[in-house]
Amino acid sequence: MSEKTFIFDMHLDLAMNALVYNRDVRWSLERIRRWEHVTFLAAGRKDKVDRGNNTVCLPEMRSGRVGLCVATLVGRYSPYFHNLPGWNSPEQAWAHTEGQLAWYRTMEEAGELTPIRNRVELDRHLELWRNSPPGDEAVPFDVEWGSPTTKLPVGYVLSQEGADSILSPGHLERRFENGLRALGLSHYGPGVYAHGTDDTGPLTPAGKELLKEMRRLGIILDVTHLCDESFWDALGCFDGPLWASHQNCRALAPWNRQFADDQIRAVIERGGVLGMAFDALMMIPGWKHLRSRPEEFQLRIERICDHIDHICQLAGNAKHVAIGTDLDGGYGTEQTPMDLNSIADLQILPKLLRDRGFSQDDIDGIMWRNTVEFLQRVWEE
Numbered sequence: 001m002s003e004k005t006f007i008f009d010m011h012l013d014l015a016m017n018a019l020v021y022n023r024d025v026r027w028s029l030e031r032i033r034r035w036e037h038v039t040f041l042a043a044g045r046k047d048k049v050d051r052g053n054n055t056v057c058l059p060e061m062r063s064g065r066v067g068l069c070v071a072t073l074v075g076r077y078s079p080y081f082h083n084l085p086g087w088n089s090p091e092q093a094w095a096h097t098e099g100q101l102a103w104y105r106t107m108e109e110a111g112e113l114t115p116i117r118n119r120v121e122l123d124r125h126l127e128l129w130r131n132s133p134p135g136d137e138a139v140p141f142d143v144e145w146g147s148p149t150t151k152l153p154v155g156y157v158l159s160q161e162g163a164d165s166i167l168s169p170g171h172l173e174r175r176f177e178n179g180l181r182a183l184g185l186s187h188y189g190p191g192v193y194a195h196g197t198d199d200t201g202p203l204t205p206a207g208k209e210l211l212k213e214m215r216r217l218g219i220i221l222d223v224t225h226l227c228d229e230s231f232w233d234a235l236g237c238f239d240g241p242l243w244a245s246h247q248n249c250r251a252l253a254p255w256n257r258q259f260a261d262d263q264i265r266a267v268i269e270r271g272g273v274l275g276m277a278f279d280a281l282m283m284i285p286g287w288k289h290l291r292s293r294p295e296e297f298q299l300r301i302e303r304i305c306d307h308i309d310h311i312c313q314l315a316g317n318a319k320h321v322a323i324g325t326d327l328d329g330g331y332g333t334e335q336t337p338m339d340l341n342s343i344a345d346l347q348i349l350p351k352l353l354r355d356r357g358f359s360q361d362d363i364d365g366i367m368w369r370n371t372v373e374f375l376q377r378v379w380e381e
Helices: 014-019 027-041 058-064 089-108 119-130 169-177 207-215 228-237 260-271 302-316 343-355 360-378
Strands: 007-012 068-073 113-115 154-161 179-182 218-224 274-276 319-322
Touching: 007 260, 007 319, 007 343, 007 360, 014 089, 027 169, 027 179, 027 302, 058 068, 058 154, 058 343, 068 089, 068 119, 068 343, 068 360, 089 113, 089 154, 113 119, 119 360, 154 218, 169 179, 169 207, 207 228, 218 274, 260 302, 302 319, 302 343, 319 360, 343 360
Parallel strands: 007 068, 068 154, 113 154, 154 179, 179 218, 274 319
Antiparallel strands: none
16 A cells, blocks of 8 residues: 555544443454453343444554544433433433543543644644654553553544533533533434434524534534434524534435435535545445345445545535544444445545545545644634
């Protein structure tokens, strides 16, 4: 393979994997999978459908030069007899996301991660990675010897997927002071502030008030997961910066989780970017959740190029599409393209785009620069 391309992934649930899945993401991919096979699968236990199939860890991110990401906090509130898993109160959800925040801080202290909260930190981190020689990856963490992992820390912009745990505008301000720079109002189903995937309805009154506070603080609105009515309601209420961190095209994979063309155009018109997700459920039509297999569709990474091209055709350029894999966001290799074994395999994508006629400038934009330039504009002093 030729020189590796720098990559900015707009959506990774790193803390969820650490605290909900109990994955030490400093370990190698092989070590995590082996531990899960021994601890869960070989013992006849399977608490998660994707046990033993993970694709993300810090060594693989470094190997694939995924040097920047948007990393999430996530904690859903699920009221009594709610049909989706979650916490029984928003206060519990807040405490859980505070625990996730503590994990990010611990990884910062260990030299694994570095927070990106403003343009100065962003530009400095880019210079660090882009001036480092490709292939300069660290040895995976050795739990027995405690060997250091990091030659280069992975930079992360803190986001939150679903706002249920934000108890008040004051709590949002506290979160902002602790580094939160993007926020999605909803996840799946009904939420405190908005309606999400597989649900219907407008923003709640609390959602409209929260948008005002987000605008005051300069927090990016992540429109991913908003149902159609809440999406249009949010765009009518909010004139601040917005993006869709992991959002594919409904025209190519019919389901309300993806955006229709008019929604994609609306994000483009607002100067936003859309990150391409690598979940098979979002890439192709006809996928049956928990039943289909990538081999049945001969699904490969190349399929995401169709989504990229679709957005580029709507925009008339390649400046509004990016990478937002959502890898290990509740699924693993049982639900990714056949040629994606780890996040490092994103390095396959530049050649696929080149073969489709994309220029090197466009490829760099898709892989990292479009998201960087979006943040530079938002954070411009």
